[in-house]
Amino acid sequence: xxxxxxxxxxxxxxxxxxxxxxxxxxxxxxxxxxxxxxxxxxxxxxxxxxxxxxxxxxxxxxxxxxxxxxxxxxxxxxxxxxxxxxxxxxxxxxxxxxxxxxxxxxxxxxxxxxxxxxxxxxxxxxxxxxxxxxxxxxxxxxxxxxxxxxxxxxxxxxxxxxxxxxxxxxxxxxxxxxxxxxxxxxxxxxxxxxxxxxxxxxxxxxxxxxxxxxxxxxxxxxxxxxxxxxxxxxxxxxxxxxxxxxxxxxxxxxxxxxxxxxxxxxxxxxxxxxxxxxxxxxxxxxxxxxxxxxxxxxxxxxxxxxxxxxxxxxxxxxxxxxxxxxxxxxxxxxxxxxxxxxxxxxxxxxxxxxxxxxxxxxxxxxxxxxxxxxxxxxxxxxxxxxxxxxxxxxxxxxxxxxxxxxxxxxxxxxxxxxxxxxxxxxxxxxxxxxxxxxxxxxxxxxxxxxxxxxxxxxxxxxx
Amino acid sequence: xxxxxxxxxxxxxxxxxxxxxxxxxxxxxxxxxxxxxxxxxxxxxxxxxxxxxxxxxxxxxxxxxxxxxxxxxxxxxxxxxxxxxxxxxxxxxxxxxxxxxxxxxxxxxxxxxxxxxxxxxxxxxxxxxxx
Numbered sequence: 001x002x003x004x005x006x007x008x009x010x011x012x013x014x015x016x017x018x019x020x021x022x023x024x025x026x027x028x029x030x031x032x033x034x035x036x037x038x039x040x041x042x043x044x045x046x047x048x049x050x051x052x053x054x055x056x057x058x059x060x061x062x063x064x065x066x067x068x069x070x071x072x073x074x075x076x077x078x079x080x081x082x083x084x085x086x087x088x089x090x091x092x093x094x095x096x097x098x099x100x101x102x103x104x105x106x107x108x109x110x111x112x113x114x115x116x117x118x119x120x121x122x123x124x125x126x127x128x129x130x131x132x133x134x135x136x137x138x139x140x141x142x143x144x145x146x147x148x149x150x151x152x153x154x155x156x157x158x159x160x161x162x163x164x165x166x167x168x169x170x171x172x173x174x175x176x177x178x179x180x181x182x183x184x185x186x187x188x189x190x191x192x193x194x195x196x197x198x199x200x201x202x203x204x205x206x207x208x209x210x211x212x213x214x215x216x217x218x219x220x221x222x223x224x225x226x227x228x229x230x231x232x233x234x235x236x237x238x239x240x241x242x243x244x245x246x247x248x249x250x251x252x253x254x255x256x257x258x259x260x261x262x263x264x265x266x267x268x269x270x271x272x273x274x275x276x277x278x279x280x281x282x283x284x285x286x287x288x289x290x291x292x293x294x295x296x297x298x299x300x301x302x303x304x305x306x307x308x309x310x311x312x313x314x315x316x317x318x319x320x321x322x323x324x325x326x327x328x329x330x331x332x333x334x335x336x337x338x339x340x341x342x343x344x345x346x347x348x349x350x351x352x353x354x355x356x357x358x359x360x361x362x363x364x365x366x367x368x369x370x371x372x373x374x375x376x377x378x379x380x381x382x383x384x385x386x387x388x389x390x391x392x393x394x395x396x397x398x399x400x401x402x403x404x405x406x407x408x409x410x411x412x413x414x415x416x417x418x419x420x421x422x423x424x425x426x427x428x429x430x431x432x433x434x435x436x437x438x439x440x441x442x443x444x445x446x447x448x449x450x451x452x453x454x455x456x457x458x459x460x461x462x463x
Numbered sequence: 464x465x466x467x468x469x470x471x472x473x474x475x476x477x478x479x480x481x482x483x484x485x486x487x488x489x490x491x492x493x494x495x496x497x498x499x500x501x502x503x504x505x506x507x508x509x510x511x512x513x514x515x516x517x518x519x520x521x522x523x524x525x526x527x528x529x530x531x532x533x534x535x536x537x538x539x540x541x542x543x544x545x546x547x548x549x550x551x552x553x554x555x556x557x558x559x560x561x562x563x564x565x566x567x568x569x570x571x572x573x574x575x576x577x578x579x580x581x582x583x584x585x586x587x588x589x590x591x592x593x594x
């Protein structure tokens with residue numbers, strides 16, 4: 001293929017399936033659906049705890065229902081990490097969706113091997129310490145046992161699946177950008193040590209992995225002037241064999257493609273931009289040259305890469321307690337002071353009730369809930385000017401769900417026995433909420449060779 | 464020298480990885496980029512965020528897109544699924560950063576980024592049956 005067209009049809013679990021229609025109508029070669037964030041794995045873990053057949057992104061069938069006609073006629077292939085922590089279940093759901101539409105004969109590949117949870121002891125015996133990636137703390141200091149342990153796999157198993165004739169590839173925790181590199185490397189025959197080409201593919205993947213966020217979503221420029229802000233399109237990349245890429249959008253749609261919209265995404269969730277460490281290559285994002293072209297297109301050239309590291313990133317999650325929260329709105333005058341007094345009264349009542357709270361978090365919305373210490377203050381520490389209204393949000397963490405719920409109940413008597421005119425439940429949906437499970441995140445590394453030995457790709461034809 | 468908030472000079476975007484937040488700011492021209500490279504140091508950003516960012520702040524330059532990227536450790540109250548903060552992913556930290564006031568040459572003192580024009584929003588909202 002001279003030029004391969006890939007599209008970013010999903011940026012998170014819960015994104016908008018209708019957005020892929022315009023991409024499919026453009027005739028893309030590969031529709032990539034990126035469904036996983038750190039938070040998503042935690043959500044899927046809670047799903048799987050309740051029901052062993054869950055643990056994948058359950059909006060996958062809704063996406064496939066739109067894409068399958070294009071898959072069946074051979075125009076488009078679909079690659080997704082919607083398998084989450086249960087890719088086998090995702091593949092079953094995908095096959096059922098196809099059969100329900102009367103579509104048979106297509107091939108679905110499933111990539112396994114990212115889930116390390118049941119192998120941790122063996123991996124430790126093989127010398128894997130799983131020290132915390134940011135703090136260096138040993139795994140023995142992790143406060144609770146891991147609930148999931150997902151390695152971020154790269155593009156190669158997906159490329160293998162495509163080589164075997166897969167029309168749809170479903171994976172677990174494959175790194176977001178690698179979903180997009182895989183079809184580019186496969187179609188262009190890029191060698192797995194052609195670092196500049198691989199880096200170009202990873203950069204394209206990074207620009208596409210968050211759907212609308214490269215075409216005006218979360219854009220800090222003149223966001224109000226974007227065409228059709230109620231219907232931002234999702235991105236398309238046309239990539240040549242030499243790695244030259246053109247980022248574009250469906251012709252009829254709103255949004256904008258410019259160097260400015262793209263550079264916002266280029267550094268999103270990035271640390272050292274000269275060393276963007278993907279499983280497949282270390283990409284230097286500062287080497288890329290961006291050129292604005294007419295008609296909402298940007299050409300990207302000159303991307304450089306260096307050899308991949310010998311490790312995969314791994315994410316553990318562990319139980320970290322139970323949270324609850326309340327929100328109460330107060331009006332002028334003295335809205336902030338009423339909010340502050342109510343927080344103190346709540347805390348005092350909780351103390352009197354003998355409830356153990358391990359951590360409190362108090363926010364004054366309309367004053368400094370989001371800006372914190374960056375917001376200018378008066379000399380006494382209060383708001384620099386009197387706010388017309390203020391919403392108090394109090395959140396807490398307890399060791400057990402029952403206590404987390406009881407803490408919120410201490411707010412109830414304050415409805416008629418507190419500083420004046422507090423509206424409980426403002427923005428919170430009915431007052432107190434307790435019993436949300438918190439999960440701690442433990443990023444770490446694992447030797448690639450130990451993981452690769454267990455990676456496998458299965459292929460099944462839908463009959 | 465004059466002072467100006469970064470909002471008049473830069474675009475911004477924030478992201479999260481675990482308990483690390485990053486905020487990138489983007490200059491529109493080389494002159495502005497030179498100013499923010501000089502003024503917006505990791506130390507200033509660390510001080511600006513105060514108790515919100517408990518760990519160290521690292522700064523990276525991406526001159527090809529006239530950007531500075533600040534990587535802020537121990538910055539999200541434990542990370543997305545663990546934090547008690549409403550902004551659990553630190554999405555709003557970009558706005559919080561461009562509140563910072565910096566020294567600029569007098570010639571740049573009048574810089575002002577355009578403000579939202581929401582005629583289209585007014586039109587939509589005017590059509591709603593509202594009480």
